[in-house]
Amino acid sequence: MLYRQKKLDSMPQSSSWTGTPSIKGSTESIRMALLTFSLVGLQFTWGIEMTYCTPYLLQLGLTKSKTSLVWIAGPLSGLVMGPVIGVLADNSKSKYGRRRPFMIGGGIVVAMGLLVLGWTREIVGFFIPESDLRRVLTITLAVFSIYLVDFAINAIQSTSRSLIVDTLPIPKQQKGSAWASRMIAIGHLAGYGVSTLDLLKVLGSTLGDSQFKQCTVIAALALLISVGVTSWAVDERVLIAPKDADVKSGAVKVVTKILKTTWNLPDRIRAICWVQFWSWIGWFPFLFYSSTWVGETYYRYTPTASIADSSDPLGDIGRIGSLSLLIFSIVTFIGSVVLPFVVRSPDNDTKPGQRNFTPRPPAAIAPLAKLLHTSKPDLLTAWMLSHLIFAGSMFLAPFVRSLHMATILVSICGIPWALACWAPFTFMGTEVNRMTAPSTILANGSSYRRVPNASDEFSDPASSPSFLRLNHLDRDLEEDEENEDSSTGETAGIYLGILNLFSTLPQFVATFISMIVFEILEPGRHPELHKGEDVEGEGKDDVVKKVTEGPNGIAVCLFIGAICAVGAAYATQRMRGLYNRTR
Numbered sequence: 198m199l200y201r202q203k204k205l206d207s208m209p210q211s212s213s214w215t216g217t218p219s220i221k222g223s224t225e226s227i228r229m230a231l232l233t234f235s236l237v238g239l240q241f242t243w244g245i246e247m248t249y250c251t252p253y254l255l256q257l258g259l260t261k262s263k264t265s266l267v268w269i270a271g272p273l274s275g276l277v278m279g280p281v282i283g284v285l286a287d288n289s290k291s292k293y294g295r296r297r298p299f300m301i302g303g304g305i306v307v308a309m310g311l312l313v314l315g316w317t318r319e320i321v322g323f324f325i326p327e328s329d330l331r332r333v334l335t336i337t338l339a340v341f342s343i344y345l346v347d348f349a350i351n352a353i354q355s356t357s358r359s360l361i362v363d364t365l366p367i368p369k370q371q372k373g374s375a376w377a378s379r380m381i382a383i384g385h386l387a388g389y390g391v392s393t394l395d396l397l398k399v400l401g402s403t404l405g406d407s408q409f410k411q412c413t414v415i416a417a418l419a420l421l422i423s424v425g426v427t428s429w430a431v432d433e434r435v436l437i438a439p440k441d442a443d444v445k446s447g448a449v450k451v452v453t454k455i456l457k458t459t460w461n462l463p464d465r466i467r468a469i470c471w472v473q474f475w476s477w478i479g480w481f482p483f484l485f486y487s488s489t490w491v492g493e494t495y496y497r498y499t500p501t502a503s504i505a506d507s508s509d510p511l512g513d514i515g516r517i518g519s520l521s522l523l524i525f526s527i528v529t530f531i532g533s534v535v536l537p538f539v540v541r542s543p544d545n546d547t548k549p550g551q552r553n554f555t556p557r558p559p560a561a562i563a564p565l566a567k568l569l570h571t572s573k574p575d576l577l578t579a580w581m582l583s584h585l586i587f588a589g590s591m592f593l594a595p596f597v598r599s600l601h602m603a604t605i606l607v608s609i610c611g612i613p614w615a616l617a618c619w620a621p622f623t624f625m626g627t628e629v630n631r632m633t634a635p636s637t638i639l640a641n642g643s644s645y646r647r648v649p650n651a652s653d654e655f656s657d658p659a660s661s662p663s664f665l666r667l668n669h670l671d672r673d674l675e676e677d678e679e680n681e682d683s684s685t686g687e688t689a690g691i692y693l694g695i696l697n698l699f700s701t702l703p704q705f706v707a708t709f710i711s712m713i714v715f716e717i718l719e720p721g722r723h724p725e726l727h728k729g730e731d732v733e734g735e736g737k738d739d740v741v742k743k744v745t746e747g748p749n750g751i752a753v754c755l756f757i758g759a760i761c762a763v764g765a766a767y768a769t770q771r772m773r774g775l776y777n778r779t780r
Contacts, residue, residue: 213438214435214436217434218363218433219432221431228430229376231430234430235428236380237423238416239353240385240388241391241416245311245413247484247485247522248412251264251486252515257332264715265708265715268704276702278351281694283691290438291435300353301425302352312413315409315412321338355693361374361377362629370630374618377619379530385526388416396412397411465772468772469624474703477704478764479591479762480614481704482757483755486751486754489751490518490751492518493749495600496514499600525610529614529618539574540574540579543576580769586609588759588760588763591610591755592756594751629693707754710757
């Protein structure tokens with residue numbers, strides 16, 4: 198008895214919880230949809246920002262090189278908010294759970310920022326008369342609003358992803374990530390679909406007197422509704438005391454923990470992060486500039502097209518670019534639905550003989566799924582091929598001279614984007630849950646772990662309660678260390694935050710590259726959005742001719758991103774070698 202007590206005392210302090218995670222809904226599909234529904238509003242908002250904010254800033258008078266500096270907001274917010282919110286949420290003892298309070302608070306801040314962004318001219322104009330100061334303050338307020346939106350939306354993204362890891366067991370991590378990818382595709386589809394409409398003709402001036410204003414209002418409402426639905430549908434466990442409860446989570450402790458964890462990442466998680474790093478150097482210019490690139494391609498290389506007579510050039514460029522991204526989103530959605538049925542789960546790769554939890558495919562694609570069942574590619578192979586598909590498409594960007602070709606290239610990228618929204622989070626969720634200590638302290642000092650129910654891999658209010666096993670004997674402790682099926686997700690926040698770091702740090706690299714490219718190839722204010730004005734001492738016609746005849750700066754950035762995507766494919770292949778050695 199004394200020996201057993203000493204052994205228990207020497208073990209790290211486990212977390213203690215109350216309640217069990219559950220999701221409302223009568224079927225697994227409904228529960229999965231509700232769990233990931235917040236990502237619909239999240240991606241809708243991203244879609245509106247990616248479509249309109251670049252031309253909006255250009256219309257306000259910023260040059261492309263300065264606009265690229267504004268988009269440091271994205272990586273900077275991810276660099277700060279991802280790991281910091283992750284650590285704070287991991288240790289939150291709120292009675293409403295660890296993730297949902299941050300999701301709801303972030304949603305309110307994003308909605309406020311979007312409304313300010315849409316009405317920056319009117320807000321500044323109310324206080325400042327027409328002058329150069331008014332123009333400078335308008336740009337300043339717009340940039341501040343973008344930073345506010347980006348910081349808050351990264352908090353929502355971090356906690357939404359962590360909520361999936363917290364709630365689902367290991368065998369369901371791939372399915373949860375696949376559903377997240379579908380919701381992201383639906384959000385993009387809705388956002389770009391709305392952007393292609395002439396909202397002034399559809400809605401009148403009820404929500405604003407311009408396309409951009411109406412889009413910001415709709416995005417704010419969509420985000421609040423989607424976050425509200427997920428927060429209502431999911432019940433989280435409440436943390437009573439975190440591991441090592443005597444350690445205070447002050448600012449210094451938070452930063453120290455982040456740096457220490459990042460420096461000492463497990464080999465597999467480090468490999469996932471490096472693949473993410475190289476791939477995101479390519480994805481950043483695509484996501485932020487592709488709609489503008491498509492619109493510019495149309496107006497620069499279509500002889501009959503002219504934006505000079507447009508009353509809303511910002512809306513016109515946004516609508517043309519959104520059409521290609523609408524098709525991109527359709528391809529992404531189809532890929533996110535079909536690919537999980539024809540790609541092997543990493544959990545099956547690493548645990549031979551384990552039950553296959555691949556869902557039953559819809560009848561329409563059942564024959565194809567059956568045909569591919571015996572020769573399913575694994576998720577790692579699919580992820581590597583997706584980098585090569587993206588690279589092949591973007592290598593052609595500088596040579597595009599038509600709207601149709603630009604639209605085709607953007608649409609093809611929907612397939613790799615479906616994998617980019619799915620694969621890294623599947624691998625990360627699986628690894629985090631494998632390494633998380635499964636035992637949980639009860640009020641009487643004993644500990645237990647949940648034994649997964651074979652018929653229902655995550656709990657819901659209507660299901661039978663799962664078995665609890667009390668840890669009273671030494672062999673129980675040893676068996677718990679060997680059992681890898683439990684999903685506690687205690688450290689999901691910090692590890693997903695670190696993954697977010699490796700998604701945001703490359704965006705600084707991409708921003709720096711974009712700034713140099715734009716400064717060399719397209720200096721000065723955007724001529725197509727400043728009709729009738731002289732641009733930095735040159736006549737408008739001269740500038741338009743020079744820009745049209747020279748290479749498109751965005752296309753060059755996309756080409757450089759393609760080179761980095763090849764690097765991501767190489768990193769994925771190296772990751773395969775690591776998995777083979779450690780399996």
